[in-house]
Each structure stands twice: as C-alpha cells, then as structure tokens.
Amino acid sequence: MDSNKFKLRKAKNKVEKLKRFYTHLAVYVVINTVITAVKVMSGMNNGETFKDAFFDFSTLMSWMVWGMVLLIHAFAVFGLPRIIGDDWEERKIQQFMDEELQQDKKYK
DSSP: OOHHHHHHHHHHHHHHHHHHHHHHHHHHHHHHHHHHHHHHHHHHHTTOOHHHHHTOHHHHHHHHHHHHHHHHHHIIIIIHHHHHOTTHHHHHHHHHHHHHHHHHHHTO
C-alpha cells in the first residue's frame, strides 16, 4: 500500500472516531437535558421545589449512568491510543498477516 494512501486511511479513521465521539457527546447533552427538564417540570407540578426536583436521584441517574458510558467512549478515543500507541492497529494487522503467511507456508 502506498504510504500516502495509508496515511490518508489512518487520518480518516481518526476523524471518524472523533466524529462518532462528538456525536455521542451532543446526543448525551441534548437527550439528558430534555429528560431533566421533563422530570423537573413533572416534579414541580407535583409540589416539589425546583431544587428538590432537579437534585432528585432519578433525575440525575441518566446523567450519571450515560456519563460513565461516555467516559469509557472518551477513554477509547483519547486515552487508549496514548497507552497502547497510535499504531497498534497496524501492528495487529501485520501480526495477523504474518501468522497467515506462516500458516500458508506450513501447508505448502
């Protein structure tokens, strides 16, 4: 594979991962804001104060649970490449290709 094509494919892959993360983040904020607004309005209609309705555990639960998933996604996009290296995919691909080559040599 041409070096420039390889670099282009790698850059496109990184951009796609970033795009998926930022989309996930935007959906997280929008959906949780709507859920919170509905729950707060419902609580206030039932006689709760804004503070009580807003800081209710069930109101904040979706932010916390989904937030943990979002943190895992962020780690996979930003933290993991720093730990295992940016080129781990290429190393794994090369490893699998080498293993296939060894298998082919055994049966020839």
